[in-house]
Amino acid sequence: MDDKGKQKKNSKKQKRAVMRTTILAILIAAIGYTIYNSATAEDVTVLKVGDKAPNFTLVDLEGNDHKLSDYEGQGVFLNFWGTWCKPCAKEMPAMDRQYEVFSNEGVQVLAVNIAQSNFEVQSFADQYALSFPVVIDKTKSVMTAYNIRPLPTTVLVNPEGNIQRIITGEMTEQDIEGFMEEIKPD
Structure with missing residues (x-):
């Protein structure tokens, strides 16, 4: 070489x-x-049943503020979702039907979309003709405060403002009805 x-x-x-x-x-x-x-x-506090639900203010698609503490005395069905989430889309019509029944009995639904555009969320809400408030967590601060991982996740907040139950995954209409009954004020 x-x-x-x-x-x-x-x-x-x-x-x-x-x-x-x-x-x-x-x-x-x-x-x-x-x-x-x-x-x-930072230590992330994992919420559990019985904890005080963290307060937040989010804006709905009509520009109205929704502050969790404003619903004290009512049950709040707090559903975290995304437009791309197939189980979310499947349960939304059932949530809306049950909201029509339970809103007169002191149960409110807040559908918290995770950081999508107003256009995407409005199109989804229009497609399913949703009648409950749909808010967008643009900064994911509420998602972080509630330590939300899989979508959909629903947090049931009782009339006292405490977490009654945390449900991960898709719910049937029968499940939704039972959960709304569970957080209905006495």
Whole structure:
């Protein structure tokens, strides 16, 4: 092998060594970042049945403010959802039918959309002719306060303002009726 061949071979070895070192450095940095984030992350309080429901104010599609504390004395069926969520779309018409029955008995529905555009949410609400208030959590602050992970998730808030039950996943109309009955004021 001549000198040029040896130089080429050494150059390839050097490039591989640099590449491996770079990849190793990136991996170490990523692991360090993950450990740092875990160690310095704020403690998220996980809500449980019996806790006071965190208060919030969100704006509905008509521009009206909805403050959870304004509903004290009534049951609140707090449903977190997204337009892209198939189970959400399946349960919305049933929620609306039960809202028509229970709104006269002191149960309110607040459908909290997670950070979608007004246009998407309005189109969805129009498609299903929803009669209950639909609000948008644009900053995901309410979702974070309630520690919402899968959609749909429904939080039942009793007339005293405490969390009565947390339901994750799709509900049947019979489920919805039972849950609304559960939070109806005496």
